[in-house]
Amino acid sequence: MFETSFFVYVCKSLKDKRLYVGSTNNLERRLEQHAKGEVTSTKHRQPFELIYYEVYKIETDARMREKYLKGGGRARKNLNLQLTETLRVVEKNIQML
Numbered sequence: 001m002f003e004t005s006f007f008v009y010v011c012k013s014l015k016d017k018r019l020y021v022g023s024t025n026n027l028e029r030r031l032e033q034h035a036k037g038e039v040t041s042t043k044h045r046q047p048f049e050l051i052y053y054e055v056y057k058i059e060t061d062a063r064m065r066e067k068y069l070k071g072g073g074r075a076r077k078n079l080n081l082q083l084t085e086t087l088r089v090v091e092k093n094i095q096m097l
Helices: 027-035 059-070 073-082 084-096
Strands: 006-013 019-024 048-056
Touching: 006 027, 006 059, 019 027, 019 059, 019 073, 027 048, 048 059, 048 084, 059 073, 073 084
Parallel strands: none
Antiparallel strands: 006 019, 006 048
């Protein structure tokens, strides 16, 4: 990919079905931290499924995008519209558990 990459990611809680938006420079490590309950804001909402991510070359761009998506309102509505089919598949998988 890039020499250094920054990620904005969206996970869905399989427990409460809510979305979590975050950013990191190491997506694999961060997802592992979520899975192990090492992230204070998500440890009571596990397990999570990664449903979407974006890659940025510049950290500032990733942080701005994360802030925009966490802002709610129109940004969150657009994200939900963009991920409509993905969210439908994840929901079906949750029901099968």
